[in-house]
Amino acid sequence: MxxxxxxxxxxxxxxxxxxxxxxxxxxxxxxxxxxxxxxxxxxxxxxxxxxxxxxxxxxxxxxxxxxxxxxxxxxxxxxxxxxxxxxxxxxxxxxxxxxxxxxxxxxxxxxxxxxxxxxxxxxxxxxxxxxxxxxxxxxxxxxxxxxxxxxxxxxxxxxxxxxxxxxxxxxxYALRPTLKYAMAHLFATMLRGAVGEMRQKKGLDTQGHLTCMVTPDKIKKTLNAAGWKLEKEADVIPDEELIDGDCETTWALGDAFQKELDELGEGGTSSKKEEALRALKNATLAELVADDRRKISR
CATH class of the missing domain: 3.40.50.150 (Vaccinia Virus protein VP39)
Known part of the structure; x- marks a missing residue:
């Protein structure tokens, strides 16, 4: 190699x-x-x-x-x-x-x-x-x-x-952060997954949205149900220079994503769900440590 x-x-x-x-x-x-x-x-x-x-x-x-x-x-x-x-x-x-x-x-x-x-x-x-x-x-x-x-x-x-x-x-992604800095990435991913699922249910465009955010256990159960046998499993902690976490967080906190989130309220989305999504977005922002953005993929 x-x-x-x-x-x-x-x-x-x-x-x-x-x-x-x-x-x-x-x-x-x-x-x-x-x-x-x-x-x-x-x-x-x-x-x-x-x-x-x-x-x-x-x-x-x-x-x-x-x-x-x-x-x-x-x-x-x-x-x-x-x-x-x-x-x-x-x-x-x-x-x-x-x-x-x-x-x-x-x-x-x-x-x-x-x-x-x-x-x-x-x-x-x-x-x-x-x-x-x-x-x-x-x-x-x-x-x-x-x-x-x-x-x-x-x-x-x-x-x-x-x-x-x-x-x-x-x-x-295992949805299990290995560093405190990665909590922002986890919250951002959960936010994107929740919005993607809700947009899917309302018949809105889901291009680029997460519509099947599942845990490793769910994936393994699905593999087993499809007739596959697990041969090997491993947790791989990415290099801290990987920018996926920074990208996910930046996108979830951006104006374009906010516009898509706002669209959910136009069809009668319950106020409880709206508030839950906004709370998740606030949690993402609160966990984001500017000096350690490159560590949030972990």
Whole structure:
């Protein structure tokens, strides 16, 4: 496996869209977790790939073995994720935020034979006749479980994967902060999850919202119900430079998110629920320690 500094340097010099700082910390986080794999996969199915940050590292992992990554995400190509807004607001080195299509195109350009992006969800992809005979060594759900429509959809996806992949790797937040500074991240995630669920119930747009925020125990029970056996489990504490927590907190406290929260009251949301959400937002703000923002992912 190449040294991390080599991978990070490669990303810095070949990716015009994402900041060097964000991509290098994300890359390290991905490699830290990939070390838990029992063997080196050749064919990977990534479910919920987003803009392709993890896809890029997975492609680098399989490339020496002439491997391939099929990366799936149903979000529109014009979607701009909170992390992109965060990077733009912090660094201001390009005039407009780049969207999902821009990022995926960049990853595809660097990995023309190792990556194929598919604008679809896993169930539709696996049901397609063109993919009925395909098999993969590994399915990866990298911080994508929270964005599933429901636990039932997650279970249906895992059932579909039986016989198509050898193993499933799920990486998701444990909702258990390891440092005091991470409480702000936990509260922000809970706030986003509560708002996402309420918007879903009211039939409002949930693009980019957390609509299936579940604990590790729930995920394990869903895996078991889908016929999978747990082989290995580990808690991975990210490097304090990882900016996910800062991004989540910044987004949850921002004007755009406040507008989406306010929309919930227009259809008669009970005052108790509204007050609970605002209390959660206040708790996020109260826990945020400005001098230790980089530690809140932990």
């Amino acid at each position: 190449p040294r991390l500094s080599t991978v990070a340097f490669r990303v810095r010099n070949q990716n015009p869209y994402l900041s060097w700082y964000m991509h290098s910390t994300q890359t390290k986080h991905v490699y830290d977790i990939l070390h838990y794999l029992p063997e080196h996969p050749t064919r990977i199915l990534e479910i919920g790939c987003g803009m392709g940050t993890t896809t890029d590292v997975l492609a680098y992992e399989v490339k020496p073995r002439a491997g391939h990554v099929d990366a799936l995400d149903p979000a529109p190509q014009t979607y701009v994720c909170p992390l992109e807004h965060y990077v733009q607001s912090r660094e201001k080195f390009y005039p407009l935020p780049y969207n999902l299509g821009d990022h995926q195109h960049c990853v595809s350009t660097r990995n023309p034979t190792s990556v194929t992006f598919h604008n679809t969800d896993a169930i539709q992809f696996l049901d397609d006749d063109a993919n009925k005979d395909k098999k993969w060594d590994l399915a990866v759900l990298w911080h994508s479980v929270f964005y599933f429509e429901s636990l039932d959809v997650l279970k249906a996806t895992l059932v579909k994967l039986k016989g198509k992949v050898k193993r499933v790797l799920i990486v998701e």
